[in-house]
Amino acid sequence: xxxxxxxxxxxxxxxxxxxxxxxxxxxxxxxxxxxxxxxxxxxxxxxxxxxxxxxxxxxxxxxxxxxxxxxxxxxxxxxxxxxxxxxxxxxxxxxxxxxxxxxxxxxxxxxxxxxxxxxxxxxxxxxxxxxxxxxxxxxxxxxxxxxxxxxxxxxxxxxxxxxxxxxxxxxxxxxxxxxxxxxxxxxxxxxxxxxxxxxxxxxxxxxxxxxxxxxxxxxxxxxxxxxxxxxxxxxxxxxxxxxxxxxxxxxxxxxxxxxxxxxxxxxxxxxxxxxxxxxxxxxxxxxxxxxxxxxxxxxxxxxxxxxxxxxxxxxxxxxxxxxxxxxxxxxxxxxxxxxxxxxxxxxxxxxxxxxxxxxxxxxxxxxxxxxxxxxxxxxxxxxxxxxxxxxxxxxxxxxxxxxxxxxxxxxxxxxxxxxxxxxxxxxxxxxxxxxxxxxxxxxxxxxxxxxxxxxxxxxxxxxxxxxxxxxxxxxxxxxxxxxxxxxxxxxxxx
Numbered sequence: 001x002x003x004x005x006x007x008x009x010x011x012x013x014x015x016x017x018x019x020x021x022x023x024x025x026x027x028x029x030x031x032x033x034x035x036x037x038x039x040x041x042x043x044x045x046x047x048x049x050x051x052x053x054x055x056x057x058x059x060x061x062x063x064x065x066x067x068x069x070x071x072x073x074x075x076x077x078x079x080x081x082x083x084x085x086x087x088x089x090x091x092x093x094x095x096x097x098x099x100x101x102x103x104x105x106x107x108x109x110x111x112x113x114x115x116x117x118x119x120x121x122x123x124x125x126x127x128x129x130x131x132x133x134x135x136x137x138x139x140x141x142x143x144x145x146x147x148x149x150x151x152x153x154x155x156x157x158x159x160x161x162x163x164x165x166x167x168x169x170x171x172x173x174x175x176x177x178x179x180x181x182x183x184x185x186x187x188x189x190x191x192x193x194x195x196x197x198x199x200x201x202x203x204x205x206x207x208x209x210x211x212x213x214x215x216x217x218x219x220x221x222x223x224x225x226x227x228x229x230x231x232x233x234x235x236x237x238x239x240x241x242x243x244x245x246x247x248x249x250x251x252x253x254x255x256x257x258x259x260x261x262x263x264x265x266x267x268x269x270x271x272x273x274x275x276x277x278x279x280x281x282x283x284x285x286x287x288x289x290x291x292x293x294x295x296x297x298x299x300x301x302x303x304x305x306x307x308x309x310x311x312x313x314x315x316x317x318x319x320x321x322x323x324x325x326x327x328x329x330x331x332x333x334x335x336x337x338x339x340x341x342x343x344x345x346x347x348x349x350x351x352x353x354x355x356x357x358x359x360x361x362x363x364x365x366x367x368x369x370x371x372x373x374x375x376x377x378x379x380x381x382x383x384x385x386x387x388x389x390x391x392x393x394x395x396x397x398x399x400x401x402x403x404x405x406x407x408x409x410x411x412x413x414x415x416x417x418x419x420x421x422x423x424x425x426x427x428x429x430x431x432x433x434x435x436x437x438x439x440x441x442x443x444x445x446x447x448x449x450x451x452x453x454x455x456x457x458x459x460x461x462x463x464x465x466x467x468x469x470x471x472x473x474x475x476x477x478x479x480x481x482x483x484x485x486x487x488x489x490x491x492x493x494x
Contacts, residue, residue, distance in 0.1 A: 002161035005032050006154060008175075009039035009065075010166035012452070014459040015189070016045045018438050019164065021467045022194060024054045025474025026162075026187075034059040036158050038150075039066070044456065050467050061158070065150045079153035085145055092117060093141030094134070101281040108200055112177035115271045117141045118282070120170045123267050127315045128322030130284060147171035148178045161185055168197070169269035187477065190272060192435040194473065195483035203482075204273035206380045206428050213384065216431060216492050218423055225426040229368060232425070233346060250342040257300035257337060258353040258406050261290055262345070262362045265312050266319050270358060275377040279395050286358055286376055288323055289395060293402045295333035304348065307341045311444035353406040363389060364428070367421035370413045374401050384424050388417055431489035434473075438466045 005027060011019055023035065035055070040062040045051055064072035071077060096117045100106065106114070121132045121140035154160070162185040165172055176186055176197065186197040193205035218225075264270065266283050280286035294301045305316045317340070324332055339348075345362055349355065355366040355373040364381055366373040367388055374390040375382065382389045390410075392398040404410070413421070435441070439462040443455055473484045485493070 001031075002159050003032050004034040004036055004158050004160035005162045005164065006036045006158065006160040007038065008163070008165045008172065009037070010172065011189070012443070012456075013042045013044050014440060014456040015166065016041060017048060017051065017459055017463055018434075018466060018470045019189070020045075020051050020054055021463075021470035022474040022477075023164065024057070025471030025476075026478045027058065027474070028471075029475045029478035030162070032058075032162070034061065034158070036061045036063065036154070036160060038063050038154075040064075044460075048460065048463065050463050063154065065154070076153055076157055079156055080146075080149045083149040083152040083156070085149070089141045089145035090138070092145070093138035096121075096137045096141065098281040098285060102276075102278070104276060109177050109181055111274065111276065112173055113144065115274060116144045116169075116171060116173035116177070119173065119269050119271050120144060122282070122284075123170060123269065125267070127267070127318040130288075130322060130326055144171055144174045148174050151175040151178050155179070155182060155184070162187065165189065168202075168272050173271065192433045192438065192440055193484055194477065196477065202273045202275075204378070205483075206432060207273065207378065207383050208380075208427075208432075208483075210384050213424070213427060216427060216489065221426075221492065222423075224430075225423050228426045228430060229422045232365070232368075235344065235346070252343050252347045252351045256343070256348070256351060257302040258351065259294070259297075259299055259301045260304055260348055260352045260355050261287075261294075261301060262304045262355070262357040262360070263287065263306050263309075263316060263320075264358050264360060265306050265309050265314050266316070267314055268312055270377070273378065277393055278377045279392055279398055280376055283358060284323070288327060289398070290356065290402070291323065291327055291333075291336065293399050294336060295328070297335060297403055299406055300335045300337065302348070303336060303338045304343070304345070305339065305341050307345075308444060311446055313444075313446035354411050356402070364421060364425045367413060368418055368425055370415075370418050372411050372413050372417075374398070380428050381421060381424055385420065388413065388421060431486055431492070434466070434469070434484060434486045437469060437487045438462055 005023060007019070007023065026032070027035070035058045037060070063076060065076070065080070092113055096114050098118070100114055101118060103111075117137060117140045118132070120143060121136045122129070124140070125132060125136060163179050164187045165176065166189050168176060168188050168190070179186060180197070180199050183199075188195055188197050190205040195203055195205055197203055264283050270283055280289060303320065305320070309316045320338060345365065349362070349366050349369050349371065352366075352371060355362065355371050357363050357373060358376045359379045363373040363375050363379050367381055372388065372390060374392070376391070379389060379391075382391055390401055392401055439458045441455055441458070443451055469487055477484070
């Protein structure tokens with residue numbers, strides 16, 4: 001049995017504070033003695049007294065695996081170069097297309113690699129790029145296969161059997177695919193949740209089967225669920241995107257359309273959990289098909305831009321204008337309106353009759369208000385009870401849902417369904433994540449440096465209060481548990 005743990009370099013400095021505490025508990029329980037970090041830790045992390053006490057218990061190795069500084073580990077660099085499969089990189093780059101993202105005949109490994117290539121190319125493109133060029137896909141494939149070579153070389157050099165990764169998209173998706181095939185234990189992080197990745201399919205931080213919710217004893221926390229829902233109605237969600245979406249205060253007048261399509265951030269990956277049963281390849285494929293269909297609807301529609309797109313670094317006006325011109329030239333359909341996030345999501349949902357979204361918090365909020373949403377991929381609510389959402393498995397089924405009357409009973413949920421949805425929302429926001437326990441808050445790609453510094457100071461200031469708690473989570477997961485919860489959630493489970 002290997003005594004090594006490999007830790008990726010895609011955590012924020014504040015995240016390393018709790019990840020190292022988690023690793024300490026995990027390593028002690030699993031009898032690990034060596035920690036291999038993909039890159040040197042930031043100085044702000046190393047000077048932490050808690051981090052210092054933990055790291056001195058282990059043999060610690062800091063690698064240099066980026067293209068610019070791999071020369072610092074000559075032995076590893078040689079192995080990376082020998083592990084690099086240039087022919088694979090070229091072939092995957094040539095074959096990658098939006099179409100083969102949905103090819104069910106591909107192996108699980110191939111599926112993940114194509115998604116990683118497409119994902120990375122789209123992230124690096126300019127706003128409004130609808131069709132990725134062969135050059136962009138080839139460049140992305142070369143990068144993706146370098147990441148695979150790093151994973152292969154590091155595995156050969158250190159024989160680790162556990163990989164702790166900061167996210168599951170872009171080049172990390174490719175490394176995960178490779179290490180899955182090698183039988184490495186994979187633990188991923190998202191939204192202040194740590195969860196185990198199965199070998200032959202994906203898991204997600206907010207995805208649990210219904211039976212898991214039963215352990216939280218709904219009757220004992222029903223009042224808390226009701227209070228939290230009232231806070232959400234007032235714009236006080238613990239979920240960052242939902243909170244941002246509630247801040248817009250323009251009044252929703254009666255002439256606002258009853259059919260709402262909620263956009264996502266186009267260059268932010270939709271592939272953190274791959275759903276191979278979905279009907280659309282990516283966000284762009286989905287919204288293009290949506291706009292084409294609803295342009296023929298006899299009802300009016302509102303397209304709601306994502307409230308956090310600018311903080312992510314994306315201009316959604318450019319994206320939507322590019323897609324509309326591609327579909328309609330300059331003859332825009334008169335029944336489609338665009339809202340630049342001037343309305344709050346909650347106010348729009350109270351007004352709406354039909355809600356369409358790829359996934360995200362809004363599908364839960366819609367159900368909480370009695371609207372059965374149309375979603376594209378596996379979601380929190382779908383995995384709890386599939387009858388509470390529409391999840392079309394074909395384009396034709398999706399078209400039927402868009403073109404039928406918005407007054408149809410198929411878009412209405414019962415009072416009991418609304419209560420269930422509010423409970424699921426509470427679990428996701430309050431019980432699933434330990435964000436409050438570590439005093440973290442959500443950051444976006446293009447936030448100012450001061451925001452990152454403020455968040456680090458907040459988490460660092462609470463380090464002594466959560467160090468043992470995260471260590472306990474590590475012990476639990478090394479003993480076989482598949483995911484973490486908040487401190488309060490664990491108290492309900494005892």
